[in-house]
Amino acid sequence: xxxxxxKFSTLPIHKLSRSQPQPTKAxxxxxxxxxxxxxxxxxxxxxxxxxTSLDQVKQVHAHLLGNGLxxxxxxxxxxxxxxxxxxxxxxxxxxxxxxxVRYPNRFLWAAMIRGFTIQGPISESVxxxxxxxxxxxxxxxxxxxxxxxxxxxxLDVNLGRxxxxxxxxxxxxxxxxxxxxxxxxxxxxxxxxxxxRKVFDEMPERDVVxxxxxxxxxxxxxxxxxxxxLFEDLPVKDMVAWTAMVTGYAQNALPNEALDCFERMQGAGxxxxxxxxxGLISACAQLGASKYANWIRDISEKSGFGPTENVFVGSAxxxxxxxxxxxxxxxxxxxxxxxxxxxxxxxxxxxxxxHGCANAAIELFQEMLTADIRPNRVTxxxxxxxxxxxxxxxQGRQLFATMEKYYNVTPSADHYTCMVDLLGRAGRLExxxxxxxxxxxxxxxxxxxALLGACRIxxxxxxxxxxxxxxxxxxxxxxxxxxxxxxxxxxxxxWGDVSRVRKLMREKGLKKNPAYSWVExxxxxxxxxxxxxxxxxxxxxxxxxxxxxxxxxxxxxYRQNLNSVGYDVGDExxxxxxxxxxxxxxxxxxxxxxDSGSTIRIIKNIRICEDCHAFMCVASQVxxxxxxxxxxxxxxxFKNGTCNCSNFW
DNA sequence: CTAGGGTTAG
Numbered sequence: 253x254x255x256x257x258x259k260f261s262t263l264p265i266h267k268l269s270r271s272q273p274q275p276t277k278a279x280x281x282x283x284x285x286x287x288x289x290x291x292x293x294x295x296x297x298x299x300x301x302x303x304t305s306l307d308q309v310k311q312v313h314a315h316l317l318g319n320g321l322x323x324x325x326x327x328x329x330x331x332x333x334x335x336x337x338x339x340x341x342x343x344x345x346x347x348x349x350x351x352x353v354r355y356p357n358r359f360l361w362a363a364m365i366r367g368f369t370i371q372g373p374i375s376e377s378v379x380x381x382x383x384x385x386x387x388x389x390x391x392x393x394x395x396x397x398x399x400x401x402x403x404x405x406x407l408d409v410n411l412g413r414x415x416x417x418x419x420x421x422x423x424x425x426x427x428x429x430x431x432x433x434x435x436x437x438x439x440x441x442x443x444x445x446x447x448x449r450k451v452f453d454e455m456p457e458r459d460v461v462x463x464x465x466x467x468x469x470x471x472x473x474x475x476x477x478x479x480x481x482l483f484e485d486l487p488v489k490d491m492v493a494w495t496a497m498v499t500g501y502a503q504n505a506l507p508n509e510a511l512d513c514f515e516r517m518q519g520a521g522x523x524x525x526x527x528x529x530x531g532l533i534s535a536c537a538q539l540g541a542s543k544y545a546n547w548i549r550d551i552s553e554k555s556g557f558g559p560t561e562n563v564f565v566g567s568a569x570x571x572x573x574x575x576x577x578x579x580x581x582x583x584x585x586x587x588x589x590x591x592x593x594x595x596x597x598x599x600x601x602x603x604x605x606x607h608g609c610a611n612a613a614i615e616l617f618q619e620m621l622t623a624d625i626r627p628n629r630v631t632x633x634x635x636x637x638x639x640x641x642x643x644x645x646x647q648g649r650q651l652f653a654t655m656e657k658y659y660n661v662t663p664s665a666d667h668y669t670c671m672v673d674l675l676g677r678a679g680r681l682e683x684x685x686x687x688x689x690x691x692x693x694x695x696x697x698x699x700x701x702a703l704l705g706a707c708r709i710x711x712x713x714x715x716x717x718x719x720x721x722x723x724x725x726x727x728x729x730x731x732x733x734x735x736x737x738x739x740x741x742x743x744x745x746x747w748g749d750v751s752r753v754r755k756l757m758r759e760k761g762l763k764k765n766p767a768y769s770w771v772e773x774x775x776x777x778x779x780x781x782x783x784x785x786x787x788x789x790x791x792x793x794x795x796x797x798x799x800x801x802x803x804x805x806x807x808x809x810y811r812q813n814l815n816s817v818g819y820d821v822g823d824e825x826x827x828x829x830x831x832x833x834x835x836x837x838x839x840x841x842x843x844x845x846x847d848s849g850s851t852i853r854i855i856k857n858i859r860i861c862e863d864c865h866a867f868m869c870v871a872s873q874v875x876x877x878x879x880x881x882x883x884x885x886x887x888x889x890f891k892n893g894t895c896n897c898s899n900f901w
Numbered sequence: 902c903t904a905g906g907g908t909t910a911g
Contacts (some may be wrong), residue, residue: 366902394902401903433903464904471905495905527906535905568907599908633909666910673911701911723911732911859911885911 292319296327300334306345307370309334313349325357332360336367342376358384358392366398374402378411390417397434404441414440429457431750436462440469460486464493471500476509491522499531510535511544512825526557530568537572540770540855540882541778545576549585559585567595574603577853577880594620594628601634605641606886608896614637614647629661636670640677641886641897648674665691669698676706681715686786688719697727703857704733708740713749716740724756731762732858735818742818750820769834770855771842779841781834790841798831798840801871810870816863835864835881843875851878869893 257322296312303309308886309331316322316331328349335346342364350356350364368376377399384391403412416435419425426432433453439448452458452466463486470479483489483497494517501510508837514532517524531553536544552558552565559566566589573582586592586600597620604613617635620627632655639648652671655661663671668691675684684706688699700722707716716737723733735759741749767783781788787793802810817826830836835854842852860868860883872879873893881888891898 362902397902430903436902459903461904466904468905492905497905499905524907530906564907566907571908595908597908602908628908630909637910664910669910698908698911703911705911736911890911 275727292321293324293327296321297330300330301340301403303334306335306338306340306572307546309338309340310345323353323355325353325355325360328353328356329360330365332363332367336370339371342367342371343373356389356840358389358395360393361389362392362398365395369398369402369405370733374406377402388620391422391425391426393425393431396428396431400431400434400438404438408443409442409444409447410441412442427456427461429455429459433459433461433465436465439813440465445469445473450769460488460490460493464496467493468496468500471496471503474504476500476504476506487686489520489522491528494520494522495524495528495531498528498535502535505538507535507538511539524551524555524557526562526565529557529565529797533565533568533572537568537575540576540776540853541772542576542578542853543772545573545578545581548572560588560590563589563591563593563596566591567593567599570596570599570603574599574606575882577851577882578602579607579609579887592623592625594625594631596626597623598628598631598634601631605634605638607889608641608886610638610642610644627655627659627661629664629667632659632661632663632667633670636667636674640674643678645674645678645680663693665693665696665699668693668695669702672699673706676703677709679709679710681706681712685715685718695722697723697730697733700726701733704736704740708736708743711740713740713744713746728760729762731757731765734762735764739818742820745813747820750818765858767834768857769838771838772844772853774846774850777812779838781841783834784832785834785837788837793844794837794841797844798836801840801843801852802831804874805867805870807871808874810866813863813866816861833861833864835860836867839868839871839879842878843871848876851880854879854881856881856883859885860888865895865899869895 257535287496291769296316298314299311303312313322313331316324316327321327331349332346336342340346346364346367350360353360361380365377365380365384367710368380379393381395381399396415399415400412403409403415412435419431419435432451436448436451439445439451448469449466450460455462463482467479467482467486470476470482471567479497479500483493486493494513497513498510498517501507501513502832510531514528517528529548533548533552536548549559549569557565559569566585568583569585572586573579582600582603584597589596597616600622601613601616604610604616613635617627617631620631632651635651636648639645639651648671652663652667655663655667668687672688675687681703684703688695688703700719704716704719704723707713707719720733720737723730734753738750738753741747742755769781771781773779776780812827812830814823814826814830819826819829819830821829835856838854839852842854846852860881865888868879868881868890869875870893872890879890882888886897
């Protein structure tokens with residue numbers, strides 16, 4: 253023992269090492285193994301990123317098995333995510349791979365849960381979560397985000413609440429920003445705005461995503477005031493947040509606010525993309541102001557998301573131009589588009605339809621079929637509306653018959669509405685009534701409303717009463733129906749029935765909607781007129797101008813149509829009421845304030861009455877102006893004394 | 902990983 257220790261101590265260390273034979277494989281310290289593994293890992297991940305098919309992923313997995321890496325959670329997590337992205341059903345191959353891993357880590361579990369959330373069955377996400385907890389594995393933040401997403405997509409708020417409770421129970425997650433955001437999203441999707449708001453208020457840390465989620469929820473619930481308040485408080489407003497506001501205003505029929513908001517956004521130096529543009533374009537479409545239309549097209553073109561390259565923006569612009577009354581511009585946009593889809597075609601077809609160009613609409617429909625684009629339900633609304641607005645009954649019937657047979661579009665109540673409208677407008681009221689009575693699906697208010705409208709055109713109080721009875725049941729609070737019926741009785745001189753309907757309205761506590769017209773002024777502004785209103789700043793001038801206009805029109809054969817007045821009053825009073833209609837005031841104002849030769853565009857919130865229609869016809873002749881009136885049904889182009897609707901509306 | 906989106910009817 254002594255010897256041995258002496259011998260060992262005398263042996264010089266360098267000699268010792270030199271005397272040893274070099275191992276054939278270099279000794280690799282553990283840190284280097286880690287390093288190598290890391291490199292391999294990166295390599296595998298890069299390869300997985302490039303995989304575009306299940307077979308390729310299978311090859312990678314075979315390779316992992318060969319390298320002893322098939323137990324490596326990190327790499328398998330990536331593999332599962334790749335399979336999720338490739339939409340391989342989770343219950344098949346991915347689950348197989350997962351089950352081969354003896355000790356999956358929490359990220360791998362999360363990847364499985366997320367996979368099931370995205371591809372379904374969503375119930376499996378929850379099963380996996382329970383299983384994971386039983387195995388004693390903890391969650392990570394995206395475990396919860398996946399679960400909340402699952403609850404949101406099946407609108408299961410009870411499950412969402414349970415998972416919410418889990419985040420509280422486990423601790424650390426309820427304060428996680430990302431978990432919080434997905435939780436808010438879950439509550440909002442399920443329609444629990446208050447719960448979402450509560451989570452938001454209690455979050456220790458919030459980002460622009462949290463704010464935007466709530467802003468959108470308020471906007472969707474119609475509460476733009478709350479949305480705006482939140483938005484003003486938002487410290488860092490990014491493009492998405494601004495866009496949410498612009499779109500929110502547009503979706504809540506507040507186009508002016510949407511435009512203001514957009515201008516503020518521009519002023520703040522925030523960029524825009526196609527989503528912003530779509531909101532903006534939709535706002536302008538509602539406004540129907542042609543001055544904005546060209547401005548918006550310019551912006552789109554400069555933004556890099558112009559109608560030529562972006563099919564979304566292009567389709568929205570078609571709709572906008574057509575609603576602004578510029579059918580030509582709409583068609584120009586349509587022709588300039590590199591790509592067209594069913595939205596582009598449908599918007600254009602509807603454009604033709606509401607402008608009374610039925611043949612163009614049907615031709616475009618044929619062109620669409622030739623271009624191999626499948627029509628959808630909206631496309632058929634468009635072609636049927638086209639037929640209806642020009643009285644092409646046979647053509648419309650034919651299209652209706654083929655829609656299910658050849659294009660696999662099952663007629664909905666909306667399509668039946670078009671058909672009832674088609675028959676009704678053409679004067680075939682009995683046929684229309686029979687269709688409404690016998691249609692295979694339940695008729696909604698639209699169907700009976702179309703019939704009621706047809707009864708107004710063709711003065712049929714009896715069928716009108718039948719339609720109205722259905723409507724009063726389906727839409728007891730829709731004032732328009734009572735007004736329509738009352739007007740039909742009025743124009744038939746049945747004043748007893750008129751007062752009966754009016755009494756019904758009073759009992760229901762319903763008040764008449766004010767009728768408005770908007771007209772574009774010379775400098776591109778918009779002036780609003782309300783029927784019977786006398787507080788316009790230029791009221792006296794307008795009154796004088798409309799009286800003069802009336803005289804001039806009467807010289808050219810115009811006679812007031814007293815049947816258009818729904819009140820049982822003296823003829824003098826009827827004449828006064830007729831002249832107070834908002835579109836006549838708007839016209840008088842426009843003639844007074846715009847350049848001769850320019851087109852006059854008027855927008856109404858209700859249907860134009862017969863008297864105003866005749867008035868506009870003669871006015872277009874006398875003034876030599878092109879007058880476009882958009883009512884809530886369609887566009888009327890008055891030129892040289894006639895309207896392109898051929899008095900058929 | 903989480904937030905914003907287009908056509909429809911009486």
